[in-house]
Amino acid sequence: MTITITAFERSPDGGKGLARDTRVRWALEEVGQPYQVRGVSFRAMKEPAHLAFHPFGQIPTYEEDDLALFETGSIVFHIAERCAGLLPDDANARARAITWIFAALSTVEPTILELATARVLESDKPWSKERLPLVEERVRNRLKQLSARLGNADWLDGTFSAGDLMMVSVLLRLKSSGILDEFPNLSAYVARGEARPAYKRAFAAQWEVNKPA
Ligand code: GTB
Numbered sequence: 001m002t003i004t005i006t007a008f009e010r011s012p013d014g015g016k017g018l019a020r021d022t023r024v025r026w027a028l029e030e031v032g033q034p035y036q037v038r039g040v041s042f043r044a045m046k047e048p049a050h051l052a053f054h055p056f057g058q059i060p061t062y063e064e065d066d067l068a069l070f071e072t073g074s075i076v077f078h079i080a081e082r083c084a085g086l087l088p089d090d091a092n093a094r095a096r097a098i099t100w101i102f103a104a105l106s107t108v109e110p111t112i113l114e115l116a117t118a119r120v121l122e123s124d125k126p127w128s129k130e131r132l133p134l135v136e137e138r139v140r141n142r143l144k145q146l147s148a149r150l151g152n153a154d155w156l157d158g159t160f161s162a163g164d165l166m167m168v169s170v171l172l173r174l175k176s177s178g179i180l181d182e183f184p185n186l187s188a189y190v191a192r193g194e195a196r197p198a199y200k201r202a203f204a205a206q207w208e209v210n211k212p213a
Helices: 021-031 072-082 091-121 128-150 162-172 184-194 197-210
Strands: 003-008 036-040 061-064 067-070
Touching: 003 021, 003 197, 021 072, 021 162, 021 197, 036 197, 067 072, 072 091, 072 162, 091 128, 091 162, 128 184, 162 184, 184 197
Parallel strands: 003 036
Antiparallel strands: 003 061, 061 067
16 A cells, blocks of 8 residues: 655755644554655645545645545545554444544644734734734634533543544644643643654654745
8 A cells, every 4th residue: 555645845944843744744644554645735735636635725635546535634544544553442442533523623623723823814904903813712722612512631532532633633723722731631741642653753744845945
């Protein structure tokens, strides 16, 4: 089985691992699947050859023999379904782990993306100063709820799963904001994810391509 993913030819984050190919690399590293990476430029992303793989002209995509996927939720779920190591065997625990993938992507990530947009793309708008605290508060509320659920546990539901991989990946985007530090158990949770050998290998692989020259 040959797996090829796409990633930015050069990520705008200069190798901080924030582009979404990192979570796919991490999942593949967790399950021990080798993969190849095809770098795509911003221009090529919007051209027909890439649009055939990703209708919205984004990265990452995933190719495995005659299967092509886009959307990191679907890709990570597919990897977790096909290979042992990211989902528990027990049917109920498995369903709960999958629920955490969805929670990360549809309940937690949107507020974090909204904050990134407010801070980076809207900072020059006349209403930005008034809106930013509202957006930050929405992030805090979500983190408060997540923090309460995680409590003193290492992972969200028993052993590490694809749900944790996705949640940590989503929270990593907040590291530079300072907001994550307001929730020590979540900071520690993210650090536990980053300390996993598979995450380190995924990070190192994308760093090699994207590090400043
Ligand atoms: N919902 C999709 C998924 O989960 O796969 C979202 C995919 C997505 O947003 N891809 C981004 C992309 O291709 C890259 S990851 N953007 C180009 C475009 O839309 O034209 C988002 C990202 C980009 C850059 C940074 N950074 O530099 O810090 C962080 C995250």
